[in-house]
Amino acid sequence: xxxxxxxxxxxxxxxxxxxxxxxxxxxxxxxxxxxxxxxxxxxxxxxxxxxxxxxxxxxxxxxxxxxxxxxxxxxxxxxxxxxxxxxxxxxxxxxxxxxxxxxxxxxxxxxxxxxxxxxxxxxxxxxxxxxxxxxxxxxxxxxxxxxxxxxxxxxxxxxxxxxxxxxxxxxxxxxxxxxxxxxxxxxxxxxxxxxxxxxxxxxxxxxxxxxxxxxxxxxxxxxxxxxxxxxxxxxxxxxxxxxxxxxxxxxxxxxxxxxxxxxxxxxxxxxxxxxxxxxxxxxxxxxxxxxxxxxxxxxxxxxxxxxxxxxxxxxxxxxxxxxxxxxxxxxxxxxxxxxxxxxxxxxxxxxxxxxxxxxxxxxxxxxxxxxxxxxxxxxxxxxxxxxxxxxxxxxxxxxxxxxxxxxxxxxxxxxxxxxxxxxxxxxxxxxxxxxxxxxxxxxxxxxxxxxxxxxxxxxxxxxxxxxxxxxxxxxxxxxxxxxxxxxxxxxxxx
Amino acid sequence: xxxxxxxxxxxxxxxxxxxxxxxxxxxxxxxxxxxxxxxxxxxxxxxxxxxxxxxxxxxxxxxxxxxxxxxxxxxxxxxxxxxxxxxxxxxxxxxxxxxxxxxxxxxxxxxxxxxxxxxxxxxxxxxxxxxxxxxxxxxxxxxxxxxxxxxxxxxxxxxxxxxxxxxxxxxxxxxxxxxxxxxxxxxxxxxxxxxxxxxxxxxxxxxxxxxxxxxxxxxxxxxxxxxxxxxxxxxxxxxxxxxxxxxxxxxxxxxxxxxxxxxxxxxxxxxxxxxxxxxxxxxxxxxxxxxxxxxxxxxxxxxxxxxxxxxxxxxxxxxxxxxxxxxxxxxxxxxxxxxxxxxxxxxxxxxxxxxxxxxxxxxxxxxxxxxxxxxxxxxxxxxxxxxxxxxxxxxxxxxxxxxxxxxxxxxxxxxxxx
Numbered sequence: 001x002x003x004x005x006x007x008x009x010x011x012x013x014x015x016x017x018x019x020x021x022x023x024x025x026x027x028x029x030x031x032x033x034x035x036x037x038x039x040x041x042x043x044x045x046x047x048x049x050x051x052x053x054x055x056x057x058x059x060x061x062x063x064x065x066x067x068x069x070x071x072x073x074x075x076x077x078x079x080x081x082x083x084x085x086x087x088x089x090x091x092x093x094x095x096x097x098x099x100x101x102x103x104x105x106x107x108x109x110x111x112x113x114x115x116x117x118x119x120x121x122x123x124x125x126x127x128x129x130x131x132x133x134x135x136x137x138x139x140x141x142x143x144x145x146x147x148x149x150x151x152x153x154x155x156x157x158x159x160x161x162x163x164x165x166x167x168x169x170x171x172x173x174x175x176x177x178x179x180x181x182x183x184x185x186x187x188x189x190x191x192x193x194x195x196x197x198x199x200x201x202x203x204x205x206x207x208x209x210x211x212x213x214x215x216x217x218x219x220x221x222x223x224x225x226x227x228x229x230x231x232x233x234x235x236x237x238x239x240x241x242x243x244x245x246x247x248x249x250x251x252x253x254x255x256x257x258x259x260x261x262x263x264x265x266x267x268x269x270x271x272x273x274x275x276x277x278x279x280x281x282x283x284x285x286x287x288x289x290x291x292x293x294x295x296x297x298x299x300x301x302x303x304x305x306x307x308x309x310x311x312x313x314x315x316x317x318x319x320x321x322x323x324x325x326x327x328x329x330x331x332x333x334x335x336x337x338x339x340x341x342x343x344x345x346x347x348x349x350x351x352x353x354x355x356x357x358x359x360x361x362x363x364x365x366x367x368x369x370x371x372x373x374x375x376x377x378x379x380x381x382x383x384x385x386x387x388x389x390x391x392x393x394x395x396x397x398x399x400x401x402x403x404x405x406x407x408x409x410x411x412x413x414x415x416x417x418x419x420x421x422x423x424x425x426x427x428x429x430x431x432x433x434x435x436x437x438x439x440x441x442x443x444x445x446x447x448x449x450x451x452x453x454x455x456x457x458x459x460x461x462x463x464x465x466x467x468x469x470x471x472x473x474x475x476x477x478x479x480x481x482x483x484x485x486x487x488x489x490x491x492x493x494x
Numbered sequence: 495x496x497x498x499x500x501x502x503x504x505x506x507x508x509x510x511x512x513x514x515x516x517x518x519x520x521x522x523x524x525x526x527x528x529x530x531x532x533x534x535x536x537x538x539x540x541x542x543x544x545x546x547x548x549x550x551x552x553x554x555x556x557x558x559x560x561x562x563x564x565x566x567x568x569x570x571x572x573x574x575x576x577x578x579x580x581x582x583x584x585x586x587x588x589x590x591x592x593x594x595x596x597x598x599x600x601x602x603x604x605x606x607x608x609x610x611x612x613x614x615x616x617x618x619x620x621x622x623x624x625x626x627x628x629x630x631x632x633x634x635x636x637x638x639x640x641x642x643x644x645x646x647x648x649x650x651x652x653x654x655x656x657x658x659x660x661x662x663x664x665x666x667x668x669x670x671x672x673x674x675x676x677x678x679x680x681x682x683x684x685x686x687x688x689x690x691x692x693x694x695x696x697x698x699x700x701x702x703x704x705x706x707x708x709x710x711x712x713x714x715x716x717x718x719x720x721x722x723x724x725x726x727x728x729x730x731x732x733x734x735x736x737x738x739x740x741x742x743x744x745x746x747x748x749x750x751x752x753x754x755x756x757x758x759x760x761x762x763x764x765x766x767x768x769x770x771x772x773x774x775x776x777x778x779x780x781x782x783x784x785x786x787x788x789x790x791x792x793x794x795x796x797x798x799x800x801x802x803x804x805x806x807x808x809x810x811x812x813x814x815x816x817x818x819x820x821x822x823x824x825x826x827x828x829x830x831x832x833x834x835x836x837x838x839x840x841x842x843x844x845x846x847x848x849x850x851x852x853x854x855x856x857x858x859x860x861x862x863x864x865x866x867x868x869x870x871x872x873x874x875x876x877x878x879x880x881x882x883x884x885x886x887x888x889x890x891x892x893x894x895x896x897x898x899x900x901x902x903x904x905x906x907x908x909x910x911x912x
Contacts, residue, residue, distance in 0.1 A: 425703070429703065429704070429707045430707060430710075430711075432704060432707040432708050432711065433707075433708065433711030433712075436685045436689070436690065436693060436708070437684055437685055439685075440684070440685035440689060448664075448666075465700055467696055467699045467700050468696060468700065471692055471693075471695070471696045474692075475615075475692070476541060476542035476543070476615050476688070476770065476771075476772070476773030477541045477542065477615060477616070477619075477770050478616060479770065480686075480688075480689050480692070480770065483685060483689055483693075484689065484692055484693055484696060487693050487696075488696060488700070489697070489700050489701040489704060492701075492704065493701070
């Protein structure tokens with residue numbers, strides 16, 4: 001039943017070069033083949049990718065039930081407040097009991113008092129569960145299942161790319177991490193870069209992550225009253241990471257000017273009104289008065305529009321076009337992308353006023369995007385989703401899935417720095433051993449129902465090396481056959 | 495040379511059968527209880543094909559040393575093989591099994607095989623676990639159907655699972671209509687050394703960079719095992735393969751937990767689990783090395799079952815079986831290829847143990863199956879049927895009709911328990 005037949009299969013792959021191009025299209029620009037996807041696009045893989053841009057998948061399934069970022073944030077702050085209150089009550093009760101005891105017996109263990117109080121507070125606090133994690137897991141489930149169910153997954157890959165470009169961290173704002181992507185990134189991946197930039201930098205999750213909530217102008221009302229001032233973090237990272245790119249000609253004065261512009265970009269504090277709180281808010285009391293200079297241009301407006309004007313200008317800078325085009329091409333095509341491809345995409349960006357659908361279209365329509373050998377190492381999340389897609393499974397246990405991603409060094413929405421997860425082979429190749437353990441574990445769970453030969457022959461259309469076919473054919477168990485297949489270069493590289 | 499160690503001993507079961515076969519057919523569970531027994535059966539499937547000759551060596555066979563050369567286990571080897579009955583000796587990696595054998599709580603069946611005569615792992619495992627004579631039947635396993643046969647009126651109480659499957663995937667042998675509870679060990683089973691070696695080989699032929707990355711990981715794991723700063727660096731040849739400690743821990747954890755479940759008064763009475771990694775095509779080793787490491791892990795698993803079962807151990811049989819054996823001779827890569835006849839280990843306090851069960855076929859080329867494999871002389875189904883009949887009290891007709899369909903001519907091995 002599992003006798004290897006490499007010669008026959010190789011022939012079928014060669015007689016069907018369309019399958020090989022379809023596999024490349026699905027892996028390089030999508031989320032990997034799943035049952036039926038080769039047949040669906042093999043006639044014209046490039047056309048199928050372009051068609052997905054014109055007919056993007058309907059809105060995220062299951063997202064309607066998810067809370068907005070503001071609501072999620074309120075749920076957490078509310079739980080925190082209740083937890084603090086419970087802890088206080090517990091300490092109070094503990095103290096009263098102790099006083100009663102002291103009245104009864106004069107001998108008392110002073111040393112243990114603080115420990116007892118702390119323990120009582122801890123126990124009481126733990127009685128209020130943190131709503132942040134269940135929200136995070138539900139968001140992870142909806143996002144991952146969208147990836148598993150996507151036809152090609154090109155648009156999902158764009159969501160993943162831009163979410164990482166404008167990353168926040170769930171370590172700072174767990175409750176908002178999924179909603180941030182749905183609210184600030186997803187609606188704009190086929191729209192204008194300017195709009196995505198405005199919506200990402202103005203999102204409370206970003207303002208929390210890059211420390212802008214309390215940033216105030218030295219001469220603002222609040223700044224004068226509290227003798228506090230500027231936090232440069234958001235302004236610097238927008239220039240360095242989100243728009244122009246590092247060493248692209250801006251200086252420290254530009255960072256300071258821009259940081260002043262962004263003072264007052266904060267969120268509406270929750271607590272006063274159960275229906276509001278956690279949304280973006282421009283607070284004029286924090287805002288540095290007067291005109292500001294950024295990249296040689298003076299911005300006079302002293303409202304939230306001052307910041308929006310700077311962001312609009314940054315979004316159309318040639319350096320931004322080059323930065324974005326380089327990152328996109330590196331992510332999709334190769335660690336060192338062909339220069340003509342990058343330039344063509346940058347030109348589209350400049351000429352179209354940052355129309356991201358047009359930039360994506362240019363990438364797909366360029367021959368360089370297709371002639372590069374399949375040498376790009378998939379990132380862990382991409383590889384994991386590709387592995388599951390190949391089996392036809394469309395539902396995930398978010399605890400298991402996010403746990404696996406974290407083990408592989410790419411915890412969902414938790415990059416270790418604002419730069420996001422890296423996009424080069426050197427960063428990820430050290431994790432192959434861990435990938436093997438994950439593949440082995442997943443293979444064990446699906447071995448009873450998933451046939452490795454079927455994945456090779458139908459899901460991959462035979463476009464698998466004869467060596468990999470032979471290794472699968474010789475494996476001692478289905479589990480081992482699947483683990484070897486999931487670890488093969490065909491599943492790791494694109 | 496043919497040396498017959500196949501013993502037929504009368505058992506209480508023979509008397510019972512003669513007295514009340516019909517009664518037994520309908521009232522099986524009560525029958526065991528009426529005897530004051532509460533029997534347990536755990537089946538451990540070694541996936542990949544265990545080299546029976548590397549595990550239990552026919553040291554008394556004059557052709558043994560000629561066959562395996564310096565990889566032949568010997569009573570005066572380094573380390574010496576553990577003597578069993580004067581003709582056979584056990585791999586020194588299995589002291590627990592040897593202790594149980596000496597205490598008459600373990601028996602070993604040699605030159606045995608299922609009716610499957612091809613060499614595909616997957617088909618071989620299907621035959622071993624389904625209980626059908628040919629591959630292709632994968633809906634239910636013989637152990638599950640034995641439970642159905644035990645149910646007094648053919649129905650099984652769905653509320654009370656009498657079977658447990660250990661592992662993320664329930665082994666086929668215990669799958670079927672009778673309800674099965676599943677338990678997944680806490681520890682992830684790491685990818686085996688064999689899987690790593692196969693992947694490394696694939697990478698070396700297809701992707702040198704991935705090969706380097708994986709080789710580095712394997713080396714690091716070996717270094718980690720060699721100990722911390724200040725310890726003597728061991729000769730790499732004597733290092734256990736990376737990850738074997740984790741395999742050992744997984745085997746012991748999984749088997750020990752199965753034992754705990756089976757020991758409970760209200761727990762399941764039969765269980766099944768699978769251990770992979772026995773496909774030793776390359777660098778199999780002998781008294782030490784890859785196979786010995788795995789046998790040591792299996793030995794630890796048997797000890798873990800014995801310990802976790804406590805008092806219930808005396809009512810327990812653990813059957814350790816594999817889909818087929820391996821070539822009698824060493825292949826070109828210091829390993830062995832897929833073969834036929836092999837061993838089955840039986841352990842447990844319910845056994846009438848301390849015996850080798852074998853009808854030795856000999857090792858001369860003409861005596862080997864197709865000139866290459868140990869010839870099977872005992873149908874493994876006869877062992878299963880003997881255990882099911884005499885230990886669990888499954889009716890002999892059900893054994894021949896539904897548990898092992900079409901096996902009327904396969905006589906249950908008598909005298910294994912009791």
